[in-house]
Amino acid sequence: MAHTAYPQSYYAASANPAPERPPLAGEVETDVCIVGAGYTGLSTAISLLENGFKVTLVEAAKVGFGASGRNGGQIVNSYSRDIDVIERSVGAQQAKLLGDMAFEGGRIIRERIATYNIQCDLKDGGVFAANTSKHLKHLEAQKKLWERYGHTQLELMDAARIREVVASDSYVGGMLDMSGGHIHPLNLALGEAAAVESLGGVIYEQSPAVRIERGANPVVHTPNGRVKAKFVVIAGNAYLGNLVPELAAKSMPCGTQVITTEPLSEALANTLLPQDYCVEDCNYLLDYYRLSGDKRLIFGGGVVYGARDPANIEAIIRPKMLRAFPQLKDVKIDYAWTGNFLLTLSRLPQVGRLGDNIYYSQGCSGHGVTYTHLAGKILGEALRGQAERFDAFANLPHYPFPGGRLLQVPFSAMGAWYYSLRDKLGF
Known part of the structure; x- marks a missing residue:
């Protein structure tokens, strides 16, 4: 199978040492399978592992290969559309919930850096x-x-x-x-991956999800293996391709x-x-x-x-x-x-679930460093049955781009x- 390396960026050239993680081979079982080992997937994994879940991540390339390891490295608060836009488009209660969360992502990043001693030039x-x-x-x-x-x-x-x-x-x-x-964004992702593994999580690199078999116990298929899970979290963002067509149509x-x-x-x-x-x-x-x-x-x-x-x-x-x-x-x-x-057309994140057991967050619209860390926390809450904050995002209206793809x-x-x-x- 082809090996996908990091792009020739400054971040890749100055990355902290990290282990080579093998591709998935054969079948494994887990509580939660996360598709994508960028900030959304890693943050979700940490939130779940800290609360006793068994978590497996499948990554098409390497940890932080996509936006998480290539961005400007800036911790910027709020969303790509600010709280006043949200206030005008949703009810007062939903706007209050989203506004109260607008500054949480940066705090989560600093807490993770401190808790797991992540060296990323903060x-x-x-x-x-x-x-x-x-x-x-x-x-x-x-x-x-x-x-x-x-x-x-x-x-x-x-x-x-x-x-x-x-x-x-x-x-x-x-x-x-x-x-x-x-921060150095790739080193933040690598440090969070190490945190995932220190908590018992497993990350398979060079393991793209090629198909998700939906049902009571969903199965994520990769070229040489599959993961049977109780829940799936889709965290591929701009690198998801057409794995989930209904998500691709709105982004x-x-x-x-x-x-x-x-x-x-x-x-x-x-x-x-x-x-x-x-x-x-x-x-x-x-x-x-x-x-x-x-x-x-x-x-x-x-x-x-x-x-x-x-x-x-x-x-x-x-x-x-x-x-x-x-x-x-x-x-x-x-x-x-x-x-x-x-x-996304609204430039607000898209959060939701497909059926009862497949969750997703995507569409940070250029504001992803802080939002993805918040997303991981609210996805973790939702899988634990605490869905109020998840629902505040899930209830935001979203539409396909005019004229289709x-x-x-x-x-x-x-x-x-x-x-x-x-x-x-x-x-």
Whole structure:
């Protein structure tokens, strides 16, 4: 069977040592079979194992192969659509539940890092950077909104203040969230996989799920084995393919691109981001960046609808980096890669169950680092019979993309073009 390796990313090149996990061969029985060993699957596994379940994970490639090991590494609170959007579309009780959970994912990440001694370069502090006065007014409203839900580690920044934390002339202000932050995302996933195994969980790599046999005791089939379970959790997100057609119809894989510079001098790195905070701007198609543990600048942005791999990632992202930091014009790019995230039409996560015993969570829409850790906790609660928080997500309305899969890419690209033009024109 073909062996799928990590992409040639900075994260893979700087990953902590991890064991080779064998593919599944033959038949095993378990309480819960989880499809996918990214953040959603790993977080769910830890939640279940801590509560006495027997858990088996099957992973098509390697732990953290997908978005979990390729993302920008930023701990960003709330959802891709913020709580005010949720308040307008659902009842007050459901909105309150979802709002109360909007800041929990980051806390779960920090708890896991502390509990399981995960070495992943955790740094506190995240900046939302405003390119326009309109963006700044949005951040003022966002601060008030988040403070209504008890989230108070926030500071609005004017143009002078943001220059103290970001050495760029691109911004008129911003907001600092000290409960945000950043991590080495693949090392977080590898540390969580080690936690799963320390609790008795089993992970099979190079074991793609090729078929799920539904019924009273579902069976997950892989090329050379199968897992008989009481419950199945589907956690493949943008890398699930068409394994579950009814989930694929309501979501679309999208690609985002990331570059990483050569190591910067200590002086230059400290000039760019003196407090070592991570940054994302407020544009619809946003840019995001931060320093790595060894003082490289990791810079990402752009969206490719339909998840095609661009021919020249550096040509797409380097100009964005130089608009923010023209002082890096002579700096070499050591790594460039792309990774997929799963977009939903509402840009809110899709959570639910198929029948009585197959659960799923997908569609983080670019906000997955924190949400997936929350998702694992609420999936674990639901399997233990505590479904109130699970149901708050499951009851969110979701719709197929207009025109079906054939037209979802052009329609989404047209929408993105419109909002990107609005960003450029400042309205």
